[in-house]
Amino acid sequence: MKIKTILALFLSAMMASLLAAVPVFADEGGTDANVAEITHEGGQFTGSTEVTEEYIDPDADLELDDSGDNSIADKVVLSLEEITPTPQPEEGLSLADDVSFPTYAIKLTADGEGKQIVNYKSAELTFNITGKYEITPGDNADMTSAEKTYTFKVKSDASGNQGPIIDHSIVIGYIKITGYGSYSIKITGATINTMDSSSSSPRQYTLVDSSVILQEVGGTGSSGTVAEGSVKTPTAGITINVMFPNKLAEKIAYNDMAITVDSLYDESGEERYSKVINLPNGDISSEPTADGIKIEEANFDYNDPNDKSPASVNANGYRINMTIPVPEDRQYAFKITGKGYRPYAFSTDITDGTVINIWNNVMEGEGMPVVTMGEEASHKENITFLAGDIVRNNKIDIYDLSAVVSYFGKSGDEKAMQDYIQYDLNRDGVIDSRDIAIVLVLWGK
Numbered sequence: 001m002k003i004k005t006i007l008a009l010f011l012s013a014m015m016a017s018l019l020a021a022v023p024v025f026a027d028e029g030g031t032d033a034n035v036a037e038i039t040h041e042g043g044q045f046t047g048s049t050e051v052t053e054e055y056i057d058p059d060a061d062l063e064l065d066d067s068g069d070n071s072i073a074d075k076v077v078l079s080l081e082e083i084t085p086t087p088q089p090e091e092g093l094s095l096a097d098d099v100s101f102p103t104y105a106i107k108l109t110a111d112g113e114g115k116q117i118v119n120y121k122s123a124e125l126t127f128n129i130t131g132k133y134e135i136t137p138g139d140n141a142d143m144t145s146a147e148k149t150y151t152f153k154v155k156s157d158a159s160g161n162q163g164p165i166i167d168h169s170i171v172i173g174y175i176k177i178t179g180y181g182s183y184s185i186k187i188t189g190a191t192i193n194t195m196d197s198s199s200s201s202p203r204q205y206t207l208v209d210s211s212v213i214l215q216e217v218g219g220t221g222s223s224g225t226v227a228e229g230s231v232k233t234p235t236a237g238i239t240i241n242v243m244f245p246n247k248l249a250e251k252i253a254y255n256d257m258a259i260t261v262d263s264l265y266d267e268s269g270e271e272r273y274s275k276v277i278n279l280p281n282g283d284i285s286s287e288p289t290a291d292g293i294k295i296e297e298a299n300f301d302y303n304d305p306n307d308k309s310p311a312s313v314n315a316n317g318y319r320i321n322m323t324i325p326v327p328e329d330r331q332y333a334f335k336i337t338g339k340g341y342r343p344y345a346f347s348t349d350i351t352d353g354t355v356i357n358i359w360n361n362v363m364e365g366e367g368m369p370v371v372t373m374g375e376e377a378s379h380k381e382n383i384t385f386l387a388g389d390i391v392r393n394n395k396i397d398i399y400d401l402s403a404v405v406s407y408f409g410k411s412g413d414e415k416a417m418q419d420y421i422q423y424d425l426n427r428d429g430v431i432d433s434r435d436i437a438i439v440l441v442l443w444g445k
Contacts, residue, residue: 073110079215080104126189132179243359257338340422342389
C-alpha cells in the first residue's frame with residue numbers, strides 16, 4: 001500500500017475522532033440552530049464560524065413545554081389604575097382652571113410574585129358605569145362592544161396572526177371619565193382567555209369561578225366597584241340687573257315676580273341646573289340665601305357712549321348676584337315673569353363676570369345690551385319684559401286698559417292687594433292714574 005494512501009486513511013480516522021469531541025452550542029432561547037461543524041472533502045477541512053454563548057450538553061433533553069410550569073398564574077387580578085388624577089381644590093373650580101378628567105388603565109396582573117399571564121389572547125369585561133365616560137383599547141389591542149360588554153383582543157398583524165403576550169402585568173384598555181359630578185365604575189363580568197402552548201387548548205380565568213380577583217383603586221373590592229369619585233364642575237359668578245322706571249314701594253316691592261335660571265338640557269348626561277329666584281316681597285334680607293344668591297335694591301344709571309342716540313335709564317330695581325355651574329359648552333335660559341307683565345325669555349353662553357340686564361320700559365335709541373361678557377356685549381334691545389300686557393295677547397291694547405280701569409282706586413296692604421297685583425303695574429299698593437299711564441305710554445307695543 002502506498003504511503004500517501006495510508007496517510008490519508010490515518011488523517012480521516014483522526015478527524016472523525018476530533019469531530020465527535022466538538023462541543024455543541026445553542027442560543028439563549030433553547031434552540032440548537034447554531035452548531036459548530038467541520039467537514040472533510042478531498043483532504044480539505046472546512047469549519048463553521050458562528051458560535052453562541054451558552055453551552056448545552058448534547059445528551060440533555062430540551063424542555064420547551066409550558067405545561068407544569070409553576071410560573072403560570074392560577075389567578076389574575078383585574079384592576080383600574082388611575083393615571084390622570086383630577087385636581088380637587090377646596091373652593092371648587094373656576095372657568096380659568098384647566099380641568100383634567102380622570103383616566104384609568106384597565107390592568108391584568110398575575111396573582112403572586114414571579115407569576116406570569118402566559119399567551120394572553122383576549123378579555124371580555126362587562127361594566128356598569130354611572131356618569132359620562134369613554135372606553136378605548138390599549139396600544140396592542142383591538143376592541144369591540146355590545147351593550148355594556150367590551151371585548152379586548154390582541155391586535156393581529158397584516159396576515160391575521162396574533163403574537164403571544166407573556167407578562168406579569170398587561171394593560172388592555174382605558175376608561176376616561178368625561179363628565180362632571182359623581183361617577184362610579186363597576187365590573188359585573190370578566191372572562192380572560194389565554195392559550196396553553198403545549199396542547200393549544202384554551203385556558204380561562206373568570207369572575208364566576210373566582211380565578212379573577214377584582215381590586216379597587218387603593219384596596220381589594222368585593223362589591224364589584226373598582227373605582228369611584230367626583231369631578232367638580234367649574235362655576236361662574238353672574239349679575240342680573242332688574243330695572244324698573246318707578247321708585248320701589250316700601251313693603252310692596254314687586255310681588256309675584258320671578259326669574260328662572262335653567263341650564264339647557266342636552267344628551268351629555270350632565271346634571272341639570274334650575275333655579276327660580278323670587279323677587280322679594282317686603283323687606284330685603286342683607287344676607288345671601290342658603291344657596292348663595294344675594295339680592296339687593298339698586299339704582300341704575302345706564303348710558304352707552306358708543307351709541308349715536310344714547311339710551312339712558314335712571315331706574316330703581318334689584319341687583320342679583322349668584323354663582324352657577326358652567327360645564328363646557330352649556331347654555332343657560334333666563335326668563336322673567338310676573339302678573340300683569342309680558343314674560344321675557346332668552347338664552348346665552350355664560351362666562352365668569354357675565355352681566356344680564358332686564359328692564360321694564362321702552363328704551364330710546366338702539367336700546368341696551370341684554371348680556372355683557374367682559375368687553376363683549378350682545379345685541380341691544382329696546383324692550384325686554386313689559387308691564388301692561390295683562391291679558392297676555394302680546395299687545396298692549398284696549399283689553400288691558402279696560403282691566404286696569406275696572407279696578408281703579410283699589411288699594412291696601414300687601415295681603416289685600418294679592419288678588420289685584422296684576423293691575424297694580426307699578427307695584428305701589430294702589431291702582432291709580434300711574435297704572436293707566438303705563439298702559440297708555442306702551443299702547444300698541
